[in-house]
Amino acid sequence: MVTMPLSGIRLLVTRPTDQAAFLSKKLRNLGATTIEIPTIEISPPSETDSLDSSIRGLDKYDWIIFTSVHGVEFFLRRMDKLQVSVSRLNSVRIAAIGPATSAALQSIGRNPDYVPSSFLSENIARGLGELQGQRVLLPRADIASKKLPQLLRDQGASIDEVVAYHVIVPRGLNPERLKLVLETGLDIVIFTSPSTVRNFVTALGHANVTRELSTVKIACIGPVTAEAVRQLGMTVDVIANPHTIDALVEAIVNETRKL
DSSP: OOOOTTTTOEEEEOSOHHHHHHHHHHHHTTTOEEEEOOSOEEEOOSOOHHHHHHHHTGGGOSEEEEOSHHHHHHHHHHHHHTTOOGGGGGGSEEEESSHHHHHHHHTTTOOOSBOOSSOSHHHHHHHTOOOTTOEEEEEEETTOOSHHHHHHHHTTOEEEEEEEEEEEOOTTOOHHHHHHHHHTOOSEEEEOSHHHHHHHHHHHOHHHHHHHTTTSEEEESSHHHHHHHHHTTOOOOEEOSSSSHHHHHHHHHHHHTTO
C-alpha cells in the first residue's frame, strides 16, 4: 500500500471561503486532513465613485497594477456594471503581481505586460522601467500596504489608489472553534496574506496564539505574510518559493518529511 506524502497530517486553511477549497483539494489529494476556517472575507467596496471614475478614464493611465485576483475580479465587475468594454484595457499597460492574477486577466483575453519573477513590491516597481511622469492606477484592497505606491512615487510616477474591494473579519469567525481545532491536534496552519495572520491572532488573543501554536508549524505563501507572522512574535517554518499555491503545497510536503 502506497502512503501519500501528507497522510496523517492535519492542516488549518485560513484563506477566504472562495479560495480555500482550491488549496484544500490539493492538500487532500496528497492525503492531508484539512480544516477550513477563513479569517478574512472579501466584500465589494462600500463606495465606488473613485473606482468608477478611474474605469471611465482608463485612457489617461500609462499603467494599471493588479496586486491580487480579487482586484482584477472586482475591477472587471465594475467595468461590466458601467458597461465599459474590456477592450479598453488594451489602451493601457498592465502589471500583475503573480500567475494567479495574470490568469484572471488572461481569462478575459488580456495578457499582462509585466509579471515580476518574485512577487514583491520592490520587484514590481523596479520592473516597470522609467516611471517619471507616468500615471499609474492601483485598484486594491482598502487595507493594502502603502509600500508599493510610495516606491512608485519615489520613481516619479503619479499614483491613483482606488478601493476595489474590502477585506473584513468574517462574521462567523468563532474563537471557540479555533481553540477547539488547536486543542484537538493540528500539525500546520497556513496563512496566505498578512490579514489572515492578524485576524487569526486577534480572534484568539496573542497570549493564546503563542501558547497554542508552540507545537504547530506555520506555513506562509510568501515573505510579506511571513513578516506579519514574525512581527507578532511567531516562528515561520515554511515559505513558498515562488509565492504560489502549488509551490506552497510542495513546500509543505517537504516540511512534513521532517515531522
